[in-house]
Amino acid sequence: MKLGGSVITDKRRPRTAREGLIRELMQRLVGWEGRLILVHGGGSFGHYEARRVGSLEEGVTRVREAMHELVGVMERAAVEAGVRVYALPPAVLLRSVNVVVEVLERGCVPMLYGDVVPAGDGFRIMSGDEILERLAVLRVDRVGFGMDVDGVYPERPGVGEPFKELTPGEARALAERLEGAAGVDVTGGIAEKLRRAARIAEAGVEVLLFDASDPDNVDRFLRGERVGTRVVRRD
Numbered sequence: 137m138k139l140g141g142s143v144i145t146d147k148r149r150p151r152t153a154r155e156g157l158i159r160e161l162m163q164r165l166v167g168w169e170g171r172l173i174l175v176h177g178g179g180s181f182g183h184y185e186a187r188r189v190g191s192l193e194e195g196v197t198r199v200r201e202a203m204h205e206l207v208g209v210m211e212r213a214a215v216e217a218g219v220r221v222y223a224l225p226p227a228v229l230l231r232s233v234n235v236v237v238e239v240l241e242r243g244c245v246p247m248l249y250g251d252v253v254p255a256g257d258g259f260r261i262m263s264g265d266e267i268l269e270r271l272a273v274l275r276v277d278r279v280g281f282g283m284d285v286d287g288v289y290p291e292r293p294g295v296g297e298p299f300k301e302l303t304p305g306e307a308r309a310l311a312e313r314l315e316g317a318a319g320v321d322v323t324g325g326i327a328e329k330l331r332r333a334a335r336i337a338e339a340g341v342e343v344l345l346f347d348a349s350d351p352d353n354v355d356r357f358l359r360g361e362r363v364g365t366r367v368v369r370r371d
């Protein structure tokens with residue numbers, strides 16, 4: 137399950153975490169008996185600093201320091217709630233998913249986050265959404281994209297009703313349409329999510345895109361209930 141940057145931070149204020157909500161969300165993981173991998177985005181920490189630095193090569197430490205501050209907030213909330221979270225930099229995934237499995241096998245909740253990772257001669261950003269897609273190979277039951285809107289809308293959030301269900305093909309077609317229809321700022325995020333959701337669902341894993349700023353939805357997702365927009369292969 138990913139907790140998007142727009143859920144756990146206030147995107148309008150640099151380096152501002154929604155600490156109260158983060159604590160509530162962590163509380164919902166207490167007593168969860170199944171296996172869970174957490175992923176979180178960068179919000180007003182990573183994205184803010186990544187925009188400010190001239191290049192990732194130059195600003196790698198600054199961007200990562202901001203992400204580590206947000207990771208610290210998440211870890212503190214986990215400690216207070218009594219959830220055994222184990223933060224892992226996603227650069228480990230460039231080699232394999234083995235460490236994630238080892239952490240799971242020890243009964244902990246691996247927590248990965250959007251981060252700067254080596255690429256070519258320099259660095260690039262690995263988003264939380266990319267991390268979800270890379271982890272889907274672990275034969276997970278379902279993947280959740282926790283956002284700050286209650287699903288995927290035909291045009292834009294709040295206009296009409298969110299889709300209840302999409303096939304991978306429908307999700308891809310919608311990604312094309314949304315990307316072409318409006319500015320990248322508004323829809324780039326959702327188009328990219330839809331493409332990743334389509335690929336994950338194509339491999340047979342159920343994907344849910346839902347509003348994680350309501351902690352009850354996190355409960356529903358963990359219980360395997362339908363929440364938000366479901367992307368699923370129809371065989």
Ligand code: IP8
Nearest residue numbers: 177178182183250263264
């Ligand atoms: O919020 C981006 O992760 P995302 C992380 O999942 C950085 O796109 C470092 C900007």
